[in-house]
Amino acid sequence: MESVPDGSDTVELTIGQAAARLGVTVRTLRHWDEIALAQPSSRSPAGYRLYAAGDLERLRRVIVYRELGMELHAIRSVLDDPADLVDTVLRAQQTQLTDRIRHLSALRDDLARMADAHEHGVLMTAEEQTEVFGPEWNPRWPGEARQRYGNTPQWRQYAERSASRTPADWKVIADATTALDQALAAALDDGVEPGSAEANALVERHREVFAAYFPITREMQVCLGHMYEADPAFAAHYDGVRAGLASWLRCSIDASARAHGIDPESATWR
Incomplete structure (x- = not known):
């Protein structure tokens, strides 16, 4: 299953395989599923989560935005809201990130x-x-x-x-x-x-x-x-x-x- 290219619509990874490929924990993927932020498209006959290529792409976007410091509710807005709202959310996040950088820079100077x-x-x-x-x-x-x-x-x-x-x-x-x-x-x-x-x-x-x-x-x-x-x-x-x-x-x-x-x-x- 790992040999199937990421772009294939037929790829289906278990939650463990998806977590390993994306560099996150299984617990994280379960949480994102439970809050309906990033859910698997299907489940196996035994009830196990199965992630398709589109699921992995959404997960990658969640990870990118999370690494930028965005809260999960803001990530949801960027992924799900109309395009005209996305710009507003991203600009607000940019402002927050700038303020955070300024704060961390001051903290660095204080520690020095x-x-x-x-x-x-x-x-x-x-x-x-x-x-x-x-x-x-x-x-x-x-x-x-x-x-x-x-x-x-x-x-x-x-x-x-x-x-x-x-x-x-x-x-x-x-x-x-x-x-x-x-x-x-x-x-x-x-x-x-x-x-x-x-x-x-x-x-x-x-x-x-x-x-x-x-x-x-x-x-x-x-x-x-x-x-x-x-x-x-x-x-x-x-x-x-x-x-x-x-x-x-x-x-x-x-x-x-x-x-x-x-x-x-x-x-x-x-």
């Missing part, structure tokens, strides 16, 4: 930015980073952070946010960080005691500012405070803003944590 953000952290040139974050900023720092924290959930959250940020967005965050540093320094100058209402408000402000990078729990903030004091690079930054600021900030974060029922000595990154 996401991948770049996961790899580099900040999607700005070295010059842009220096302009946004200031002359003390080292453009190598994001790469070093990627090596150190790249396998953590926080890095993934940071990268996901970074992927959608412009230099202007980063400038807002950088300005907020600088303003926070100055507010912390002013509090230290004024003799604000850790655990006081004013110090606790600054600790909350610190958590809000740095939540721009990734969500920060109070326990995570405690860990950050201890790192600010113990890590030479972070300590140099805060003590460069004001001598003793790294220790004052750590003490203030610890005091605020205790007020919320957290023991700073047992706090973990969670």
